[in-house]
Amino acid sequence: MELLISSAITEAWFHKLHKHLDSDVIIVGAGPSGLLCAAELAARNVSTTLFESKLAPGGGMWGGAMLFNSIVIQAETIHLLDKYGIRYQSQGNDLFTADATEATSALIYHAAHNGAAIFTGICMEDVLVRNDSVCGVVANWNPVKRLDMHVDPLSFSSRIVLDATGHPSEVVKVLTLKNDVRLRLPDGVMKSERSMNAEAGEKACVEYTGEVFPGLYVSGMAACGVSGSNRMGPIFGGMLLSGYKAAGLIARALGKDYA
Ligand code: 48H
16 A cells, blocks of 8 residues: 555656646746736646745745734735635725635635646756746755755756746846846846835836746746835735736737636
8 A cells, every 4th residue: 555655646746747847837936926827827728837945835925914814905906816715804995804824725726726737845946048038947856955965956948937936036036146137127137125115015016027038027026126126015915916917928928818
């Protein structure tokens, strides 16, 4: 019995890995913006691979604010909560709250159920660049990185890569550190995130969601960070709208229908 269990797990996992060595889209980071984008793309039959360095997907949404695990969403995002079956309560002033656990687990479930391949414990450490375009990522086990083991990574190719790594903007950072590139951002360079301003940050994170280099898109806090915009604190509407916008832009770039 034990060997049958081992065989079933390795068979299923390596089948998933092999199928996703090449995808339409690689999303790095399974926070709210990456998960929502994955759920939307996978629902449109876009082959989508999601790499998350931690054991559990969900990023910064589990913890709400200061571990008070409720999240705040504004009125214009309610249609996405309805779409993904997340319940909410009005708190007045066009603000709503949702249970962080329900919201995060719903996004994870829909991304996986719609067909995105989610790989956890795997960390993007470099990008593939050909003909002045990002065309994949280089990844390794997070524990291997953390223990500083000298183990070479594997490469994964895609038409498009999305940096959804949140505050550190890891994909854009590695692209600009290792290559002499100009980004499609004001001044052509990556900026640093600014101090808290909820209104400005929420607006900027959606506005700057898009392609920053051929083949490389940004969403969520990464879009805020690279554009030098403000952080917004524990309000998550902008993250969801950013993931939704990224999915629309990416689907269109791939020539897929997007209603
Ligand atoms: C694989 C990686 C790597 C890597 C990081 O931070 P996130 O939740 O991302 P967003 O942008 O969808 O949401 C941001 C939100 O959670 C937040 O922090 C807000 C609203 N802050 C406001 C404020 O003022 O502080 O998730 C990013 C995910 C995480 O799960 C990381 O573990 C993962 O990306 N990640 N995965 N390879 N190199 N780097």
